[in-house]
Amino acid sequence: MRILITGGCGFAGHHLIEHIIKNTDWEIVILDKLTYASNGFDRLRDINVFDDKRIHIFTVDFTKPISDTLAGEFGVIDYILHLGAETHVDNSITNPEPFILTNVLGTYYILELAKKLCPKKMIYFSTDEVFGDAPEGRVFTEWERYNSKNPYAATKAGGEELCLAYANTYKVPVCIIHCMNLYGERQHWEKYIPLTIRKVFLGEKVIIHANPEKTKAGSRFYIHARNVASGVLFLLEKGNIRDKYNIVGEKEIDNLALAEFIAKVVDKPLIYEMVDFHSSRPGHDLRYGLCGKKMSKMGWKIPVNFEASLTKMIEWSLNNKRWLGL
8 A cells, every 4th residue: 555645744744654654564655845833854753764665755835736747756646645734723813825825725736636646545634623612512523514713724624625526526535534632742832732841841831721701711622643543544444435524532621621730740830821712812712522423433442542642742742852842
């Protein structure tokens, strides 16, 4: 098997590559633009993929057409995993244009590439944010209506619709996954979990986004990127074309409880402030919720539970502080 992965130098992509290397004998073709989020090839160096002859890396800006000549260098491709995206919500609010170019136009060019390569299956990585905020106790199933609250979410929803259009019109064998908030080793410290580890370690104040009354923290179903990678390999085998799947963390945790858990593992006191999330971060949602019953009924289970995987990630980060910007 030969699998093509966009955004393979990024956080989610490199975890997926590590999982594929360890659990298959497949060859991997990586397409990556090498933006700030990729840290160059640092993540791939850290997992020693440069010593693996199965890895083939192409520095490609897929917001532009991929030529037939370049596509010919990829070889016969069995699967495409389209992870490459702009993902930082704050940045999308400040400047939506790169998100539109990468997440919508870039997805169009990857779909055009898929038409040429004729893979057995393509998976498009989307997000829980396309559904907008979830009221307390509410979880969204795969085909519910979008309610994007920020430009990032809107561009991912646009990419989903393009994928469905290409599946319907051109028979591109694509399916879609919605992921929740990812964490794991080598995550950029602008993200909440590594940022909180960094701030607790340095004795700095952690900002906790909360309701307007500042009495209830926002919550998420966090999931380790390697657990998502397990779900992706499961769907390459068992997922249906032109269908959607939620890959969901096994439990919900609010961001104050999460910060307290981190502080306990770091073994330092937590200094924090609750802030009104709407005032401080317009376009953000206090809570997201996805229903994971579909994947569960198909037989997929999370390999490593939340507490174990988060503890391991925190301890790893403290032993590899450069990934915390220290």
